[in-house]
Amino acid sequence: xxxxxxxxxxxxxxxxxxxxxxxxxxxxxxxxxxxxxxxxxxxxxxxxxxxxxxxxxxxxxxxxxxxxxxxxxxxxx
Amino acid sequence: xxxxxxxxxxxxxxxxxxxxxxxxxxxxxxxxxxxxxxxxxxxxxxxxxxxxxxxxxxxxxxxxxxxxxxxxxxxxxxxxxxxxxxxxxxxxxxxxxxxxxxxxxxxxxxxxxxxxxxxxxxxxxxxxxxxxxxxxxxxxxxxxxxxxxxxxxxxxxxxxxxxxxxxxxxxxxxxxxxxxxxxxxxxxxxxxxxxxxxxxxxxxxxxxxxxxxxxxxxxxxxxxxxxxxxxxxxx
Numbered sequence: 001x002x003x004x005x006x007x008x009x010x011x012x013x014x015x016x017x018x019x020x021x022x023x024x025x026x027x028x029x030x031x032x033x034x035x036x037x038x039x040x041x042x043x044x045x046x047x048x049x050x051x052x053x054x055x056x057x058x059x060x061x062x063x064x065x066x067x068x069x070x071x072x073x074x075x076x077x
Numbered sequence: 078x079x080x081x082x083x084x085x086x087x088x089x090x091x092x093x094x095x096x097x098x099x100x101x102x103x104x105x106x107x108x109x110x111x112x113x114x115x116x117x118x119x120x121x122x123x124x125x126x127x128x129x130x131x132x133x134x135x136x137x138x139x140x141x142x143x144x145x146x147x148x149x150x151x152x153x154x155x156x157x158x159x160x161x162x163x164x165x166x167x168x169x170x171x172x173x174x175x176x177x178x179x180x181x182x183x184x185x186x187x188x189x190x191x192x193x194x195x196x197x198x199x200x201x202x203x204x205x206x207x208x209x210x211x212x213x214x215x216x217x218x219x220x221x222x223x224x225x226x227x228x229x230x231x232x233x234x235x236x237x238x239x240x241x242x243x244x245x246x247x248x249x250x251x252x253x254x255x256x257x258x259x260x261x262x263x264x265x266x267x268x269x270x271x272x273x274x275x276x277x278x279x280x281x282x283x284x285x286x287x288x289x290x291x292x293x294x295x296x297x298x299x300x301x302x303x304x305x306x307x308x309x310x311x312x
């Protein structure tokens with residue numbers, strides 16, 4: 001029954017190749033996008049931490065995004 | 078204008094949306110795949126090869142949708158100079174390229190068992206290939222043009238010229254005698270696809286749309302952080 005399902009009446013090669021290509025490329029794009037996002041978040045955090053205490057407080061106070069990234073990082077740590 | 082859409086305001090909303098999509102995505106994907114590969118019936122003529130439709134058609138639709146959005150936002154950006162649209166377009170373009178390429182590849186894999194050939198210089202196939210080249214050209218504008226102003230200008234020109242191809246893709250099967258079948262699903266008028274196949278197709282379309290939204294949000298978030306990182310010392 002499983003081999004029948006995999007064979008798909010002789011069209012298995014085409015059907016499974018299509019689904020596999022779509023799933024693999026979508027997974028690859030997802031992982032790459034997530035990696036880039038994390039890289040930028042870390043770089044932003046490093047940049048923020050390299051500032052003096054006063055500059056850092058000012059940046060956090062004025063930027064909602066800095067607050068968010070700092071909050072996310074605190075949670076994950 | 079459109080201040081509520083500014084990156085700072087939408088940032089936390091993006092985060093919540095990403096979490097929401099992540100939480101429901103795999104369940105809907107599982108339902109979609111079960112319908113597409115197991116529950117939907119084989120076609121009377123094409124047999125089980127028709128199952129390729131469940132990945133081919135949503136890919137093609139999203140490829141077209143992304144370019145339509147890019148064109149619309151490029152025109153609006155030209156008129157209103159809203160920088161946010163530029164960031165949105167930059168985030169959408171790779172998704173459009175991915176889905177257009179997938180539509181061409183899966184179409185080729187569907188063409189071999191049904192038409193007996195991987196590729197034909199058919200009007201629909203060729204116009205989709207042209208769309209893929211426009212996507213590549215559009216993305217190259219962001220890679221190789223240095224200043225933001227020039228990038229906006231040239232990418233918008235590419236998008237507007239490329240948009241001429243969109244109606245050609247849509248109506249190619251009506252205007253020319255093509256190997257590709259005419260549209261089975263119509264927004265106006267009755268569709269010629271049976272509900273047992275339409276339902277899985279719509280579920281798979283939802284899966285693809287959620288995936289596209291997820292990638293878009295992650296890319297848009299990356300763009301926002303990249304810009305904020307540049308400005309962090311200025312604040």
